[in-house]
Amino acid sequence: MKRIIAFGLIALAACGPRKVHEAPVMVNGDRVKGVDDAVAVAGTRSEAGQIAASQRRDSIAAAAHGSCRGAVCASLARGEIALGMNETQVMAATRTTHDAWSVRNSGNSTVMVAQRPGLTPRDALGEVAMVQLMDGRVGSYSYREAQGMRVVTSPAEASAEGRARAVSETLMREGDQLIAAGDRAGALDRYDRASVLRQNDAMLQYRIATLLDQQLRPIEAVVRYQRFLHQLEIEKIQATGDANAKLANAIAHARERIIVLERNR
Amino acid sequence: MMSSAFTFHVRRALCTATLGLAVLACNNKRVSRIEPTSVTDLSGRWNDADSRLVANELITQSLAGPWIAQFTSARGSAPTVIVGDFRNKTMEHIAVGTFVRDLERAFVNSQSVRLVASAAERQDVRAERADQQTNAAAETRSKIAREQGAQYMLQGDVQAIVDAEGSEKVVYYQVDATMIDLESNAKVWVGQHKIKKYIDRRRIGW
Numbered sequence: 401m402k403r404i405i406a407f408g409l410i411a412l413a414a415c416g417p418r419k420v421h422e423a424p425v426m427v428n429g430d431r432v433k434g435v436d437d438a439v440a441v442a443g444t445r446s447e448a449g450q451i452a453a454s455q456r457r458d459s460i461a462a463a464a465h466g467s468c469r470g471a472v473c474a475s476l477a478r479g480e481i482a483l484g485m486n487e488t489q490v491m492a493a494t495r496t497t498h499d500a501w502s503v504r505n506s507g508n509s510t511v512m513v514a515q516r517p518g519l520t521p522r523d524a525l526g527e528v529a530m531v532q533l534m535d536g537r538v539g540s541y542s543y544r545e546a547q548g549m550r551v552v553t554s555p556a557e558a559s560a561e562g563r564a565r566a567v568s569e570t571l572m573r574e575g576d577q578l579i580a581a582g583d584r585a586g587a588l589d590r591y592d593r594a595s596v597l598r599q600n601d602a603m604l605q606y607r608i609a610t611l612l613d614q615q616l617r618p619i620e621a622v623v624r625y626q627r628f629l630h631q632l633e634i635e636k637i638q639a640t641g642d643a644n645a646k647l648a649n650a651i652a653h654a655r656e657r658i659i660v661l662e663r664n665r
Numbered sequence: 666m667m668s669s670a671f672t673f674h675v676r677r678a679l680c681t682a683t684l685g686l687a688v689l690a691c692n693n694k695r696v697s698r699i700e701p702t703s704v705t706d707l708s709g710r711w712n713d714a715d716s717r718l719v720a721n722e723l724i725t726q727s728l729a730g731p732w733i734a735q736f737t738s739a740r741g742s743a744p745t746v747i748v749g750d751f752r753n754k755t756m757e758h759i760a761v762g763t764f765v766r767d768l769e770r771a772f773v774n775s776q777s778v779r780l781v782a783s784a785a786e787r788q789d790v791r792a793e794r795a796d797q798q799t800n801a802a803a804e805t806r807s808k809i810a811r812e813q814g815a816q817y818m819l820q821g822d823v824q825a826i827v828d829a830e831g832s833e834k835v836v837y838y839q840v841d842a843t844m845i846d847l848e849s850n851a852k853v854w855v856g857q858h859k860i861k862k863y864i865d866r867r868r869i870g871w
Contacts, residue, residue, distance in 0.1 A: 420833060520739065
């Protein structure tokens with residue numbers, strides 16, 4: 401009898417009320433659809449979008465190539481923005497469409513910037529931060545680079561040498577700021593990187609030598625001081641040569657003038 | 666007299682053994698193929714149905730997000746993604762690879778995203794390419810230093826909260842996935858899926 405009562409109590413305890421009363425949203429035997437449907441829908445949508453974007457890009461490229469001349473054509477082929485391009489050619493060079501740009505017109509000036517700050521259009525050289533057009537032609541454009549903005553306003557600045565010069569100047573400026581902030585190691589790093597791009601800059605060698613000297617690295621400092629002096633010698637010879645050349649030109653010019661004046665007398 | 670008692674014992678032992686075997690034979694094994702999309706919850710732990718639910722949700726969320734269209738319009742090509750670390754931060758064993766592979770398959774098959782081999786996968790590929798430089802015919806060699814760099818990395822984790830009282834247990838799983846811009850560290854897409862399970866282990870009930 402006692403056993404029956406005990407079993408009854410256990411059974412009652414086991415069948416106590418549930419604490420959670422929520423209807424199940426999925427039970428055994430239900431189906432969870434495979435991922436194929438989701439992929440198919442996304443694929444169809446993506447394909448349609450890609451075809452439309454590709455058609456827009458192709459028509460922009462066709463218009464850009466149809467209206468280009470000389471250096472602009474060469475830049476388009478390289479995928480680089482160049483001075484003198486029009487708005488369509490800028491888009492063709494960056495392989496973008498109107499969706500990527502925010503274009504603001506003010507009088508005869510037009511400014512093109514990225515539509516979304518995190519997604520700036522790129523040409524073959526880098527991220528294009530801003531393009532400024534005057535009378536429908538590119539007058540200046542700027543790249544966003546690791547050291548800051550690089551602005552191109554002349555053909556010389558657009559060349560590889562111009563780019564190297566701009567980058568080295570930014571590095572040197574950064575180095576100067578780091579020295580002012582007391583970070584000599586950081587400054588040395590920037591000057592070192594700048595010296596790769598400006599191998600014939602005597603004053604840069606002097607700055608590196610001084611920094612190495614202050615950091616108690618005498619052997620490297622001596623080499624840099626020697627390079628500085630050597631560079632100065634070369635510059636002196638160059639300067640003398642230039643002065644002599646100018647002098648020779650002046651002498652020749654003066655002699656020619658004397659002959660002409662004497663003949664006319 | 667002795668021999669008849671012995672025979673009786675032997676017979677009884679044989680009968681017991683036969684009965685025992687008959688009982689054991691009833692505990693037979695059954696194997697059958699079932700539909701892979703069916704929900705089969707046995708223990709209440711993470712299973713294939715959970716993995717499929719997560720995969721479906723993350724695929725829909727990631728491919729419908731604006732980040733792909735924005736990148737494609739700004740750069741003129743589909744974004745390239747590398748799959749990074751997907752961590753299981755629960756106490757349970759969860760094979761995260763199942764839904765991550767589903768996600769990869771969706772990226773590749775939808776052609777919305779380019780996918781490059783992850784850090785672990787590319788070691789074998791690089792070894793093969795290096796081997797080709799020595800042993801393969803020149804015109805069939807894969808060129809070196811032509812790997813495609815990714816713009817985004819997919820990372821994520823699975824976390825769980827367990828609450829139990831007596832024979833009842835509630836497990837809450839949260840799967841988070843994030844697409845991170847490799848240059849700027851900006852998170853361009855965050856996907857999430859939550860699963861809540863109620864497990865009742867009462868032996869007797871109605």
